[in-house]
Amino acid sequence: MQKYEDQLYEVIRLLRPTVRHIGTHVEIKSRNLGLSVGMRATLEILVESGPQSVPDIARHLFVERQYIQRSVNDLLAANLVTREQNPKHKSSYLIKPSEKGRRAFHELKSVEGDVLKNLQSLIPIEDVQTSYTTLKTLTEHFIDLNRTEGGSDE
Numbered sequence: 001m002q003k004y005e006d007q008l009y010e011v012i013r014l015l016r017p018t019v020r021h022i023g024t025h026v027e028i029k030s031r032n033l034g035l036s037v038g039m040r041a042t043l044e045i046l047v048e049s050g051p052q053s054v055p056d057i058a059r060h061l062f063v064e065r066q067y068i069q070r071s072v073n074d075l076l077a078a079n080l081v082t083r084e085q086n087p088k089h090k091s092s093y094l095i096k097p098s099e100k101g102r103r104a105f106h107e108l109k110s111v112e113g114d115v116l117k118n119l120q121s122l123i124p125i126e127d128v129q130t131s132y133t134t135l136k137t138l139t140e141h142f143i144d145l146n147r148t149e150g151g152s153d154e
Contacts, residue, residue, distance in 0.1 A: 011134070012138070023037055025115070026040060026112070029108060029111050029112060029115075030108060033104050033107065033108055034078060034104075035080075035104065035108070036071070036074065038067060038068075038070065038071040038074075039071045039074050039075050039078075039080070040105075040108065041061055041071070042057055042061075042068060042071040042072060042075060042081075042095075043075060043080060043081070043097060043101055043104070043105045044105060044109075045057050045060050045061065046081060046095060046096060046097045046101070047097050047101070047102055047105045047106075050096070051084070051094040051095060051096035052094065052095060053086055053089065053092045053093065053094055053095070054068050054069050054072055054092070054093075054095065055068075055092070057072075057095070062143075072095050075095075075101065079098055079100055079101075080097065080098055080100055080101035080104060081095050081096060081097050081098055081101050082095075082096055082097075082098050083095050083096075084096065
């Protein structure tokens with residue numbers, strides 16, 4: 001029987017190719033609607049959580065602000081988001097999805113949902129729930145660990 005830390009390490013090691021392959025699939029589906037993976041992630045946050053500033057979106061996605069700014073610029077150019085003055089900050093804007101952006105995101109989410117439904121016969125709901133709990137715990141643990149060891153929370 002494997003030791004706990006060896007088994008957990010194998011799970012973490014498997015995450016790398018899993019995330020890469022899921023990302024590639026999302027990229028393929030997003031590209032059909034003219035979205036990059038970054039644009040899709042940014043649009044998702046805005047549609048599901050409401051208007052936010054670029055730094056807020058970056059914190060939510062655990063990425064650098066500059067990465068989100070590029071995605072927002074691309075979304076603005078495609079008329080998928082709008083920006084409005086931020087009442088809490090004079091030099092910062094709130095980014096919000098346009099109706100076109102909402103439609104594009106919901107269309108993409110529907111396509112992705114069809115893909116995920118196909119996994120229902122392969123992965124029982126109990127395993128999905130356990131996976132969610134495990135990944136959430138891993139994420140939170142390493143964010144805390146990175147902060148206490150002087151790293152970033154991104």
